[in-house]
Amino acid sequence: MTLQLHNTLTRSKQRFLPLDRAHVRMYVCGPTVYDEVHIGNARPLVIFDVLYRLLRRSYRDAQVTYVRNITDVDDKIIDRAAESGEAIDDLTARTTERFHDATAALGCLEPDVEPRATDHIAEMIAMIEILIEKEHAYEAEGEVLFSVPSMPDYGKLSGRNRDEMIAGARVEVSSHKRDPADFILWKPSTDDQPGWDSPWGRGRPGWHIECSAMSEKYLGPAFDIHGGGVDLVFPHHENEIAQSLCAHPDQSFAQVWMHNGYLMSEGEKMSKSLGNFYTVTELLDEFPGEALRLALLATHYRQPLDFTKDGVREATARLNRYYLALKAVEDNEDNEADAEDDESTAKVAEETEFGDALYDDLNTPAALSALDQQATRIINAKPGELGVLGEAFRANANQLGLLTEPSDQWFKRGTSDDEQTQIEALIQQRMDARAAKDFAEADRIRDELVAKGIVLEDGAGGTTWRRGG
């Protein structure tokens, strides 16, 4: 089975071939840490986590390095701190922690390296010096600008024409531009702004140079995959390509550029005034992180996604079904204790529709349909058929970062220790009533639990409970 990925640069789906089969390398643009993570930010985190898991599985004998940066110096950070009066270091530390909480709740693996921009100023300065030396950049009164006309094939990623590029770059104000499309590599800082000494005076880097310098440091000047949201294609990724290729003309920078589609919320562009601006933290008060993850994976990553709370409710119901299937698998394992070994698990999983879907440019909706069918087969299976089916089902779900907890934990989620003690006491009273042949009392207790949304299951090993759904 070969992995096919859509490359924004070639505008086609192509077979993925790493530059070095012993070391597969991916860079994804991380957050600018000044605000809460919203559900739009969460989409690329989950998508590239699925890709990372797939690369680790496909190249299990190789090293897979996933780098996702933290942008902790940026004008948005400076502006936010000035508005709120919070110290910049406190703001970036606090929002970085919130970001880590959100990624963990969404079931994302940690990247191998998570470089912070402020720890790599020296690398950025060194790269800017190379660009000046090669006449791709120029200094003007403490600013350093990249000279867009110095790169004849600038614009090949976004395919924009010159007028569109200038319109897109207009936000960056500088009176020193020789050409309206030129962009900032370095800018001076006032005394109250974060700044570092440089050959051009005390200042700070532009956003684009951060990613060029950090990806080179950890992955080298040529690596396999560069990812992010479609909103980063221009100008951010276009400018990263310009900087990295002009600094290292004999290198190829990233081979495959992958971009996830836009996210809408409740049918509209997400905005604070429309009430459809959902932060991950708010959503986690209402829904399990795993349901948010599944809701994000139910649409193909390249398509626009309309995120709705109804969609998360559907995802929760879908997970209830998956966990019912998992429970059947777990019960079977408890009885038989003859789980298949890893090798055959992988074989079974890879031969399924599930594997085909995922290898076809991360077709997660098709992979989830295959998982639905597997869950149905398991729920309807006869004892003795569950071993192989169950192992493949769990391996596939785990491949998407789903079903990573025991079913018991899922079904009892949101139930406090006190509530669990109460429920278990009622179950004991019901057993006592049955033992005393007081079936009216036993039924009354069962009804009381049902009214609380608790489903009882009487089995050979006693009575177990779960939240209904």
Ligand SMILES: [Zn+2]
């Ligand atoms: Zn970036």
